[in-house]
Amino acid sequence: xxxxxxxxxxxxxxxxxxxxxxxxxxxxxxxxxxxxxxxxxxxxxxxxxxxxxxxxxxxxxxxxxxxxxxxxxxxxxxxxxxxxxxxxxxxxxxxxxxxxxxxxxxxxxxxxxxxxxxxxxxxxxxxxxxxxxxxxxxxxxxxxxxxxxxxxxxxxxxxxxxxxxxxxxxxxxxxxxxxxxxxxxxxxxxxxxxxxxxxxxxxxxxxxxxxxxxxxxxxxxxxxxxxxxxxxxxxxxxxxxxxxxxxxxxxxxxxxxxxxxxxxxxxxxxxxxxxxxxxxxxxxxxxxxxxxxxxxxxxxxxxxxxxxxxxxxxx
Ligand code: TXA
Ligand code: MG
Numbered sequence: 001x002x003x004x005x006x007x008x009x010x011x012x013x014x015x016x017x018x019x020x021x022x023x024x025x026x027x028x029x030x031x032x033x034x035x036x037x038x039x040x041x042x043x044x045x046x047x048x049x050x051x052x053x054x055x056x057x058x059x060x061x062x063x064x065x066x067x068x069x070x071x072x073x074x075x076x077x078x079x080x081x082x083x084x085x086x087x088x089x090x091x092x093x094x095x096x097x098x099x100x101x102x103x104x105x106x107x108x109x110x111x112x113x114x115x116x117x118x119x120x121x122x123x124x125x126x127x128x129x130x131x132x133x134x135x136x137x138x139x140x141x142x143x144x145x146x147x148x149x150x151x152x153x154x155x156x157x158x159x160x161x162x163x164x165x166x167x168x169x170x171x172x173x174x175x176x177x178x179x180x181x182x183x184x185x186x187x188x189x190x191x192x193x194x195x196x197x198x199x200x201x202x203x204x205x206x207x208x209x210x211x212x213x214x215x216x217x218x219x220x221x222x223x224x225x226x227x228x229x230x231x232x233x234x235x236x237x238x239x240x241x242x243x244x245x246x247x248x249x250x251x252x253x254x255x256x257x258x259x260x261x262x263x264x265x266x267x268x269x270x271x272x273x274x275x276x277x278x279x280x281x282x283x284x285x286x287x288x289x290x291x292x293x294x295x296x297x298x299x300x301x302x303x304x305x306x307x308x309x310x311x312x313x314x315x
Contacts, residue, residue: 008156008170011128015171020135022169028052030145030159031132032173033067033124035095035182035197036152036278037159038142039167040067040129049109049141055166058148063114064141065097065122065182069133074121077106077139083187083208090207093125095178095198099186112141118188128173144181151231151278154179158282179275180305185210196305198274228312231281231292235314239293247289249280251297260289270302277306281313 009015019029023040026047031040039056041048043066053060068074071088078100087096102108102119113119121139124130133140144152145159145167153159154176159167183197185204192211193201204210241248241256248261252268262280264273284292294310297303 005157005160005170007165007168008160008172010172011131015169016131016135019132019169019171023048023132023136023140026051027169028055028167030156030163030167030170031129031140031142032126032156032171032176033129033142034126034176035124035178035180036154036176037145037156037170037173038067038129038140039145040132040140040142042136043112043139043141044107044109045138046109046111049112052141052143053111055163056143056146056148058143060111061114062148063116063120064112064143065120066108066112067122067124067129067133067140067142069130070123073139074123077103077108078119078121079103081187083191086207087185087187087204088123091199093123093130095125095182097122097182097184097195099184099188099194101188108139109141118186120184122182126173126176128171149228149230151229151281152181154275154278158278161282175279177275179278180302180309183305196308198271198302198305200301200304202301227315229278229309230313230315231285233285233290233292235292235294235310237294237310237314238296241295242293246291246293247284247287249284249292249294251295264297264306270298270300270306273297274302274306277309 022029026045028041028051031038041052097120099118099120102117146152146162156170156172159170178198183199184195186192186194191208250261251264264276297306299307
């Protein structure tokens with residue numbers, strides 16, 4: 001059935017076929033994943049990749065993540081190693097991305113990986129994207145479905161917010177459960193984390209020894225250098241609640257509740273806070289606030305990823 005927004009579709013046999021055909025023709029479709037919504041295109045098609053970069057206004061130097069149904073398909077394009085299989089067994093399908101060396105025989109369009117000799121691969125868990133991947137004979141290149149440097153969308157209306165009718169098909173897969181982007185682990189050399197996510201450095205370190213970041217993670221993923229994940233408002237971190245009129249993002253129980261207070265998790269649950277982060281920032285922006293203050297978020301587990309995104313958004 002069609003939604004009031006004529007390009008947002010619920011998922012059924014008909015819209016599965018529609019999405020698959022569209023992807024086969026080299027068009028771009030917005031798909032739900034468990035982390036955030038993506039802009040998907042055929043990773044083996046030059047036209048599709050070109051469209052993704054154009055629609056997102058993404059700098060060519062920032063490579064895309066390639067999504068597969070299973071390691072068997074990924075094996076055509078990248079060199080899978082021991083560390084990969086350990087983490088794959090533990091966490092996949094799920095919110096984790098691996099950087100691996102590209103195979104010479106790989107058919108991935110070179111501009112999709114910004115002409116690097118490595119490729120980022122991921123096996124998303126969401127039923128919709130998995131069903132679509134299973135129906136295709138090519139992988140899907142899929143960045144988050146937002147304009148470059150903005151907030152990642154976590155439901156179909158957020159995607160509509162970003163691109164209006166520019167994307168012909170947005171599949172409604174509900175609210176993204178995790179709500180922040182996948183953990184990116186570089187396995188092309190000594191294992192290390194390039195982007196923290198809901199799967200924490202400590203969790204990964206239990207399976208594969210990684211170089212654990214000291215305090216502030218220095219990121220060397222090409223796209224992680226500049227301002228990112230930004231709602232387009234000034235953000236000030238580690239603030240105490242005060243009386244002024246700015247939006248205030250808080251965490252945990254607080255006795256004083258005001259209209260300009262936005263709680264990421266009343267139960268001080270960091271997973272819940274991560275799932276609410278982009279939702280809350282988008283809401284604050286829509287309400288017309290001009291500045292955001294954020295209270296201190298514990299820098300453990302999912303808190304590492306939350307603080308990483310907040311730091312980047314505040315640059
Ligand atoms: O959860 C996610 O990962 C979502 C969903 C849609 O799957 N996707 C996502 O894609 O966040 P994107 O394009 O917004 O972020 C991809 C990140 C960028 O920071 C990019 O620089 C990095 O992965 N990346 C991609 N290929 C890389 C490579 N070969 N080496 C290092 N970093 C890479
Ligand atoms: Mg992104």
